Amino acid sequence: MAKGELDADSVFLSNLAVLMDSKKKKYKLRTVTGRMAANALSLDGNPPLADPEKLLTENQDDKWYQHRGSFSNHMIAIHMDRFTGKPHHYLPAESFHAELPNERSYPFADSLTIPLEYRLLALTKFQGMADYLFPHKYLTDRNLDSVVLEMIPAFISCASRTEYEILLLKLSASLNDTHSSPFSRQVKNRAAIFRNGFIPPFDYQVFDEGIVITDTIIGKTCAAAGLKRGDLITHINAVPVKKIIDTLASLISVSNHSTLLYRLSAMSTNFMWRSSVPDFTLTVNGSAHRVRFTSSKDPDYEQLVNYIRRQLQPPVTPQPEITSDGIAIFRSEQFASMYENVDDTLIDRHIDSLLALAANQKAIIFDMRKFIDWGGLLYTYVPRYFAAAPHHFADYYMINRNRLGTYVRKWQPDTYLADSLAYRNKPYKGKVVILTGPGTLSQTEWNTMSLQKLFPQAVTIGTPSAGADGDEKIMNLPGGYKLPFTGNAIFYPDGTPAQRKGVKVDRLIPRTPASVLKADAVMEAAIGYIIE
Structure with a gap:
């Protein structure tokens, strides 16, 4: 499969029947990965590296298939053989290329529920990405193997496109990777999932303890509601701000908490304001303030849009x-x-x-x-x-094609600075x-x-x-989705990682x-x- 002689997705789909124990009605998704596993990634069978100290091996963890229980060798093979072998049909030609080649996207009409076999294919592709293409699996808050196992029943019982998209968002969030954050823009049922169709008449910044109003954009609306610059909103429709942040953290991938708060503070995404109606009750200093938010049909909408545009497009200056x-x-x-x-x-x-x-x-x-x-x-x-002269400021680790699941330092000078500078x-x-x-x-x-x-x-x-330093990679998932993630690992020369920190x-x-x-x-x- 890694050579492209067999299509990995087709092999998976044709063998999906093995995953169902018809008597116990129990899925054995991990039977998706097997005999090729131990053979293809056997550490003893790979050629030694000239500089073993420049090999990042923290990600490589084969325990899940070594103790496979209900996993069949046959299906473990499908999982492992996808990325092992040459000439690497599913790996980009260059370390800095984003798109993973030969990964089909399987588009379905937006109104359709993704069929079961393609939902399980999405979960399996995510597992393969985490095992062999994501160099920071060892840095995530939760063990990604456990995340996948726990989500199998949900992917099986998923009854709508919205449910499927929520599951994909949760998978993305489990990466703890800011490169994956834009995935939230791709969901087709964004309004139903985030319920964020109404824009506040003020600008703001989000903190765990509340939301600070930093500017009153629609002055008359803010004045009518008794809201002013500097107010700290602690509850939105009686829900504590911290609870809303925690809910969104399970759907939006970020590397650290300060980046989560930064992204939740963006008016362009408008994540914090979750409601199906435009009338909000905001709690400020223990007092309730009723305020009507703006929709695209309201006369003040264009004023808010122009405000957001100015934020996103700062004035251009031709010199420092x-x-x-x-x-x-x-x-x-x-x-x-x-x-x-x-x-x-x-x-x-x-x-x-x-x-x-x-x-x-x-x-x-x-x-x-x-x-x-x-x-x-x-x-x-x-x-x-x-x-x-050139200065050594970082160590860039790329996919090690001789031992998938590990990463090797890229030594070429033009990785770091332009070549042959005078x-x-x-x-x-x-x-x-x-x-x-x-x-x-x-x-x-x-x-x-x-x-x-x-x-x-x-x-x-x-x-x-x-x-989220390092070049981005993009994995196609069934339904026409593209999951971005950090595909290379970046360290300071002293070994300090840039990822997450x-x-x-x-x-x-x-x-x-x-x-x-x-x-x-x-x-x-x-x-x-x-x-x-």
């Missing part, structure tokens, strides 16, 4: 901001704007001129709190300008500050690690990052109900450090 204090500020979401209107033949000279401008300031701030829109600045231009060796002597937060995700975390090494004097200030932060700025009412508490702390 230079403050009156002599501080150059680069913002990760605006890197691409530095070259967008520049002729291709002049880009190198133009970017160097911007870096020279920054180098003449007394301090540089790299604001990395939003997803980076152009990696080239920190992959090529910044190290070329300031560094004397280093200018212009070390910067001023202060350097790197800002981080839950929006520091994936490539932005990777580039942050590079900056931390490139500038030895750099101080990282902010809150924990998203904790995020990048290292020197000065944590606590995110509190009071701090979110400031214009920008993290930037304020950075400037304070520079001028101290």
